Amino acid sequence: MSSSTSLSRSQTHTTRGIPSKCWCGSNLTTFAAQTKENLYRRFYRCEIAIKRQSEHHLFKWIDEAIIDEIRMVDKKVTHLQSDFESFKTTTTIRLHEHGRHIDESLLEMKKIFQDQTILLEELRNKSTLVLDAKSHSPLLNVAAAAIALGTLAWLYAKITSI
C-alpha cells in the first residue's frame, strides 16, 4: 500500500457505486490520502495512476463509494417491492376472474342438468306409455349417458378456455 500526496479531482468519467476496475482496465487498489484536509481518508485508485500522476484515472473516495452503493441497492429494493406489489395485484385480479368464470360455468352446467333431467323424465314417461313396459329402455340409458358426456365435454372446454 502506497500513498498519494496530490489528488486530482478533475474526473472526466463518473462511476456509480463501488468501482471494480479503473477506466484503463487495471484493477483498483485502496490508498490512504496524505493531504492535510483528508489525512488517512481512503480512496480507490489503480497502480498506473499512482506512477503516472499527470494521467486521468479513476478516483473515488471509499466512504462515498459505499454510500453510493447503498443508495443503488436501496433503489433496486424499492423497484423490486413495487414490481412485487403490481404482480400481487394482477394475480389477485386474475384469480378472482377465473373463480367467477368457474362459478358461472357451474351454474350454467347445473341449469343444463336440470333441463336434461326434465327432458329425460318426459322421454321416459312417453316410452313407458308406448312400450307399455316397466323395465327401463336400454336406448334411454344410452341417451342419458351421451347427454351427460356431452355436458362434461362442454364444461371442460369452457373451463380450459379461460
Ligand SMILES: [Zn+2]
Ligand atoms: Zn487506471
